[in-house]
Amino acid sequence: MKFRIALLLSAWMLGFLPSASHAELAQEFMLKNGMKIIVKEDHRAPTVAHMVWYKAGSMDEHNGVTGVAHALEHMMFKGTKTLKPGEFSQRVAALGGRENAFTSKDYTGYFQQIEKSKLEKVMALEADRMANLVLDKEEFSREIRVVMEERRWRTEDQPIPLVYEALNATAFMAHPYHHPIAGWMSDLLSMTVQDAKTWYERWYAPNNAVMVVTGDVEAKQVFALAEKHFGKIPRKAVPVTRPQEEPPQRGIRRVTVKAPAENPYVVLAFKVPALRDVEKDDESHALDVLAAILDGYDNARLNAKLVRTDRVANSAGAGYSNIARGPVLFLLDGTPAAGTTTEQLEKLLRAEVERIANEGISEQELKRVKTQLIAGQIYKRDSIFGQAMEIGTMEMSGISHTKIDRIIEKLKEVTAAQVQAVAKKYFGDDALTVATLVPLPLSEKKAPAAPKGLRH
Amino acid sequence: MTRILFAFLLTFAGIGTASAALKIQSWTLANGARVLFVENHSIPILDISVEFDAGSRRDPQGKSGTAELTNAMLARGLRATTTPYAESEMSEAQISDAIADVAAQRGGGTGGDRAGASLRTLSSRAERDASVSLLSRILAHPSFPENLLERDKARTIAAIREDETKPESIGSKAFWRLLYGSHPYSQYPTEASVTSITRDDLVAFHNTHYVANRAVIAMIGDITRDDADAIARQLTARLPQGAPLPALPAVEVPAPSEERIAHPATQAHILLGLPAVVRGEPDYFPLLVGNYTLGGGGFVSRLTHEVREKRGLSYSVYSYFNPMAQPGPFQAGLQTQKEQTDEALKVVRSTIADFLRNGPTPQELKAAKDNLIGGFALRIDNNRKILDNIAAIGFYNLPLDYLDTWTAKVEKVTIADVKAAFQRKVALDRMSTVIVGNAK
Numbered sequence: 001m002k003f004r005i006a007l008l009l010s011a012w013m014l015g016f017l018p019s020a021s022h023a024e025l026a027q028e029f030m031l032k033n034g035m036k037i038i039v040k041e042d043h044r045a046p047t048v049a050h051m052v053w054y055k056a057g058s059m060d061e062h063n064g065v066t067g068v069a070h071a072l073e074h075m076m077f078k079g080t081k082t083l084k085p086g087e088f089s090q091r092v093a094a095l096g097g098r099e100n101a102f103t104s105k106d107y108t109g110y111f112q113q114i115e116k117s118k119l120e121k122v123m124a125l126e127a128d129r130m131a132n133l134v135l136d137k138e139e140f141s142r143e144i145r146v147v148m149e150e151r152r153w154r155t156e157d158q159p160i161p162l163v164y165e166a167l168n169a170t171a172f173m174a175h176p177y178h179h180p181i182a183g184w185m186s187d188l189l190s191m192t193v194q195d196a197k198t199w200y201e202r203w204y205a206p207n208n209a210v211m212v213v214t215g216d217v218e219a220k221q222v223f224a225l226a227e228k229h230f231g232k233i234p235r236k237a238v239p240v241t242r243p244q245e246e247p248p249q250r251g252i253r254r255v256t257v258k259a260p261a262e263n264p265y266v267v268l269a270f271k272v273p274a275l276r277d278v279e280k281d282d283e284s285h286a287l288d289v290l291a292a293i294l295d296g297y298d299n300a301r302l303n304a305k306l307v308r309t310d311r312v313a314n315s316a317g318a319g320y321s322n323i324a325r326g327p328v329l330f331l332l333d334g335t336p337a338a339g340t341t342t343e344q345l346e347k348l349l350r351a352e353v354e355r356i357a358n359e360g361i362s363e364q365e366l367k368r369v370k371t372q373l374i375a376g377q378i379y380k381r382d383s384i385f386g387q388a389m390e391i392g393t394m395e396m397s398g399i400s401h402t403k404i405d406r407i408i409e410k411l412k413e414v415t416a417a418q419v420q421a422v423a424k425k426y427f428g429d430d431a432l433t434v435a436t437l438v439p440l441p442l443s444e445k446k447a448p449a450a451p452k453g454l455r456h
Numbered sequence: 457m458t459r460i461l462f463a464f465l466l467t468f469a470g471i472g473t474a475s476a477a478l479k480i481q482s483w484t485l486a487n488g489a490r491v492l493f494v495e496n497h498s499i500p501i502l503d504i505s506v507e508f509d510a511g512s513r514r515d516p517q518g519k520s521g522t523a524e525l526t527n528a529m530l531a532r533g534l535r536a537t538t539t540p541y542a543e544s545e546m547s548e549a550q551i552s553d554a555i556a557d558v559a560a561q562r563g564g565g566t567g568g569d570r571a572g573a574s575l576r577t578l579s580s581r582a583e584r585d586a587s588v589s590l591l592s593r594i595l596a597h598p599s600f601p602e603n604l605l606e607r608d609k610a611r612t613i614a615a616i617r618e619d620e621t622k623p624e625s626i627g628s629k630a631f632w633r634l635l636y637g638s639h640p641y642s643q644y645p646t647e648a649s650v651t652s653i654t655r656d657d658l659v660a661f662h663n664t665h666y667v668a669n670r671a672v673i674a675m676i677g678d679i680t681r682d683d684a685d686a687i688a689r690q691l692t693a694r695l696p697q698g699a700p701l702p703a704l705p706a707v708e709v710p711a712p713s714e715e716r717i718a719h720p721a722t723q724a725h726i727l728l729g730l731p732a733v734v735r736g737e738p739d740y741f742p743l744l745v746g747n748y749t750l751g752g753g754g755f756v757s758r759l760t761h762e763v764r765e766k767r768g769l770s771y772s773v774y775s776y777f778n779p780m781a782q783p784g785p786f787q788a789g790l791q792t793q794k795e796q797t798d799e800a801l802k803v804v805r806s807t808i809a810d811f812l813r814n815g816p817t818p819q820e821l822k823a824a825k826d827n828l829i830g831g832f833a834l835r836i837d838n839n840r841k842i843l844d845n846i847a848a849i850g851f852y853n854l855p856l857d858y859l860d861t862w863t864a865k866v867e868k869v870t871i872a873d874v875k876a877a878f879q880r881k882v883a884l885d886r887m888s889t890v891i892v893g894n895a896k
Contacts, residue, residue: 044498044838045833045836045837045838046833046837047833047837086755089755090756093754093755093827094823094826094827094830095826095830096829096832096833096834097831098754098831098834115830115831115832115833115834118830141768142766142768144768145769146764146768146771147771148793149723149769149770149771152722152791152793153723153771153772153791156723157623157721157723260720260721261618261621262620263614297552297555297556298555299548299549299552304549308549308607311610314610314614314615335614337614338610368556368557371556371557375559375578376559378500378501379501379576382501382840383840384837442720443720
């Protein structure tokens with residue numbers, strides 16, 4: 001089964017630690033039209049991951065048309081001036097390729113995995129749809145229904161995703177991270193093919209795109225192919241998304257979601273710094289290590305204490321992804337065990353951070369976390385796809401992929417005192433949002449009425 | 457849920473393959489353990505999996521969940537032993553910390569047929585020795601502490617109750633129940649069955665099933681064949697010999713039925729299928745090639761075209777064969793807004809019916825082969841994928857040249873082969889249907 005992925009890589013789903021490789025260094029090249037090409041050679045197997053990333057995600061949308069970044073992603077498979085709807089996928093399939101696309105808050109990406117001799121063919125296809133997409137009204141009217149089914153499947157019928165939707169909408173009032181990647185259902189219902197067209201024309205330009213290729217290729221050859229297929233696509237004036245900075249939070253916020261489920265769930269989101277400058281943002285690196293001390297391995301603090309020893313939770317976790325265009329959150333979450341309430345679990349999760357703030361961490365814990373970091377750099381080399389994802393995610397956030405190794409070095413330098421300091425500084429009430437799932441029995445929830453006006 | 461996730465894994469793993477360059481070395485130890493090894497020095501890592509005939513089909517009657525709990529509790533504590541080595545006891549926390557200290561990653565799990573443990577470790581001597589030695593003990597000397605069993609049972613039951621609210625889990629359980637009647641494949645853990653499991657049950661299950669003579673050890677990575685042999689011996693040195701396991705009842709295709717289960721979700725979840733295919737059977741390749749056209753080929757399959765592209769009825773619609781030790785299911789499914797359930801189901805049924813009647817067109821057959829053969833390299837392009845493939849080859853006793861002959865077997869499938877195999881295995885009037893969310 002293949003899915004176009006809407007929610008992949010939302011901030012809290014990304015692995016907690018980016019890691020680097022001692023293998024071949026990635027090479028970078030800029031086309032005259034402003035498109036960046038990044039190639040990382042890896043000759044272990046005769047395959048290639050080819051990706052084109054656009055710096056346009058749900059955070060670039062406006063009110064009333066939320067979800068359009070994702071809807072356009074679906075429409076990118078619906079034909080160009082020379083390809084019929086669906087033909088893109090047929091051609092990739094005929095080459096033995098696997099393909100998909102993903103939309104996040106920060107970007108939209110398209111990829112193919114193929115045997116190496118097929119690279120030029122998929123590149124030509126990708127270049128074609130960067131410039132020549134045809135947005136047909138009939139196709140759109142069908143595809144937007146698929147998009148709505150996707151939203152139902154991923155969010156409307158899923159208690160935990162509903163909680164995260166409410167969490168983001170509560171934590172972010174001014175910043176567009178307020179809106180779900182999939183868009184609000186009402187916006188999907190009123191979306192038109194013109195909305196998709198406007199989006200495509202505004203953002204799909206070579207100077208707003210980055211190509212990432214990893215695998216069994218020669219970098220120079222890839223640059224030449226990119227020049228050949230993308231080089232003639234003209235640059236566009238791409239708008240600048242306004243800062244829409246989130247004003248400082250002035251007190252704890254709470255939101256409750258009732259949905260059919262068995263177990264309650266609670267997630268705490270603290271506003272903390274993102275990583276903007278790898279050299280200077282030591283607090284961000286320290287927060288990264290803090291997340292690993294709490295939840296970076298089997299017997300890390302939250303699982304050891306709350307699940308294994310005290311048995312007050314069935315699961316407990318921490319997450320911090322500092323690589324993003326917008327503001328980031330440090331998350332603590334968990335499902336209480338029988339006999340514990342979400343209110344109690346909320347306090348217990350915070351108590352673990354407070355314990356670090358008061359007592360610090362042991363050198364042994366710190367060493368353990370760093371050991372995993374170093375090994376992670378080696379393990380990640382097993383996947384060319386994973387390495388391409390890492391490069392693309394960094395680039396989209398505004399941090400060069402050349403900093404990947406440097407981040408690891410900086411993480412290795414983090415001290416126990418720095419971890420203790422961030423645990424003290426960032427986990428008060430004032431910048432905290434708490435979202436709680438209140439389970440409803442299956443029989444009590446009334447199914448919403450069917451959307452009107454969809455059939456044609 | 458575990459079973460379904462595992463099922464997908466099997467489907468993909470099983471159809472994987474090798475370039476000519478992939479050399480699988482295989483041998484059997486004196487204690488009966490089977491070893492499959494691929495030497496690969498491109499990254500300084502080693503991946504290992506050790507599997508047994510210890511899947512959920514071996515659950516004792518009325519105690520569904522025993523196989524899963526036994527596997528999940530392997531690393532909850534190790535007992536002190538004197539033979540074959542003097543080793544002291546270890547707690548759950550000590551085991552976890554010891555693994556983390558050498559940056560190893562422990563995996564594993566329980567499927568319908570097999571269960572076991574896996575390890576990813578750095579191949580450097582100190583780290584490798586420490587992690588392999590720990591894995592050997594985890595497989596052989598779990599202490600199954602009583603108090604942790606109570607904790608893990610409570611967590612398992614909470615998860616079961618959660619699953620009972622989710623349409624996809626409800627549907628999947630009903631699907632296996634309808635298809636497999638009284639066969640063990642139909643069973644799944646319930647609150648009652650898990651409650652009844654005791655520490656003695658785990659000890660007995662472990663002693664009977666985690667045995668040297670049925671161990672299948674798959675390895676790929678940065679070690680030599682001599683290293684691999686030594687590691688395989690170490691991994692099984694502490695394991696006992698097991699008596700033959702009882703034969704399992706045959707799978708019988710039940711009378712077709714339709715079950716509709718009420719649920720408040722906005723979408724209905726629809727599943728249809730029947731028991732169909734055994735690992736390694738001759739019909740497998742025609743079924744694989746044919747199903748690419750019917751519902752396996754992602755965005756280009758007939759089901760996706762008819763249900764999603766032409767009518768916008770669903771985000772995901774698929775069909776696949778899940779070959780198992782005994783006939784595993786053919787399954788087709790989708791999710792759609794409730795009000796469209798009957799329309800969508802009709803389209804799925806007529807698409808399958810048409811395919812059964814006429815098979816693929818010559819163009820479709822070519823497209824299927826182009827994709828499967830052209831994409832073959834992607835099935836074995838990293839250690840993790842190769843490990844999955846050789847583990848399946850070992851467990852299901854597939855020929856060692858399975859990966860080498862894979863593309864040739866795909867290539868030689870004809871339209872007549874596809875039609876004949878589908879007609880043998882899949883008939884609309886023998887298929888059962890589960891619909892969660894649209895009760896009538």
